[in-house]
Amino acid sequence: MSKPTLVYFASRGRAELIRLVLAEAAVDYHEHPVGHGTPPSNGRLTDFQALKATPQLPFGAVPVWEEPDGFVLAQSAAIASHLALLHGLQGKTPREAAQCDQMLGAFDDVRAELRKLAVVAPEGRPAQREQLATQFLPRWFGYFDRLLRANRGGADVLVGQSLTVADLALWYLIESCQDNGFGDAVAAYPALVAFAARIGQRPRIAAWVKSPGRHPFVPLPR
Numbered sequence: 537m538s539k540p541t542l543v544y545f546a547s548r549g550r551a552e553l554i555r556l557v558l559a560e561a562a563v564d565y566h567e568h569p570v571g572h573g574t575p576p577s578n579g580r581l582t583d584f585q586a587l588k589a590t591p592q593l594p595f596g597a598v599p600v601w602e603e604p605d606g607f608v609l610a611q612s613a614a615i616a617s618h619l620a621l622l623h624g625l626q627g628k629t630p631r632e633a634a635q636c637d638q639m640l641g642a643f644d645d646v647r648a649e650l651r652k653l654a655v656v657a658p659e660g661r662p663a664q665r666e667q668l669a670t671q672f673l674p675r676w677f678g679y680f681d682r683l684l685r686a687n688r689g690g691a692d693v694l695v696g697q698s699l700t701v702a703d704l705a706l707w708y709l710i711e712s713c714q715d716n717g718f719g720d721a722v723a724a725y726p727a728l729v730a731f732a733a734r735i736g737q738r739p740r741i742a743a744w745v746k747s748p749g750r751h752p753f754v755p756l757p758r
């Protein structure tokens with residue numbers, strides 16, 4: 537293996553923030569897509585159930601990040617944070633690094649609530665959507681708006697004075713909410729709308745968004 541490898545399904549999911557960090561850092565890496573019932577390719581297992589039974593997935597789950605010298609890391613937030621640190625996207629001080637991790641925790645909290653739409657019975661979805669749209673997301677975007685504006689007036693980045701993984705996490709959360717019909721919860725906060733436009737216009741992020749390598753958006757069930 538000469539390039540680092542990201543092991544995940546052929547979808548955005550929990551790997552997309554990692555891919556955004558890799559895009560912003562211009563890292564050359566290989567994707568090893570796993571699936572259900574997929575035969576081995578390039579001499580490697582790609583069937584998820586088979587792979588889960590091996591030590592290649594430290595916790596029997598993906599994403600997993602592999603480096604050419606044999607270093608293997610699981611847990612999406614740990615991978616994002618490791619790559620951010622390697623490439624100067626984890627803040628400049630221990631406090632800024634912790635503030636980045638704070639955002640990664642919040643990112644997981646919000647995504648976990650959104651994912652409930654995928655598991656709730658179809659008849660429960662309208663109520664779940666209503667709760668997300670009118671209570672949960674306005675509350676969380678209110679927190680993010682306050683956090684952003686507390687950093688030098690909110691006209692730049694979330695943590696410190698330069699782009700970090702925290703900005704990429706917030707940008708991806710905003711994009712996911714807008715794409716899933718929760719744009720009003722974001723639109724209520726002009727500083728967040730301007731922030732999302734700023735981050736989305738960064739050349740490497742804009743290029744990743746348009747790239748054929750980006751997996752298509754899959755909506756949460758309606």
Ligand SMILES: N[C@@H](CCC(=O)N[C@@H](CS)C(=O)NCC(=O)O)C(=O)O
Pocket residue numbers: 549550596597598599610611612613
């Ligand atoms: N906290 C872990 C969760 C990883 C996780 O649950 N990944 C799912 C796929 S998105 C998985 O591999 N689940 C194991 C399974 O389906 O058996 C992370 O953020 O990486």
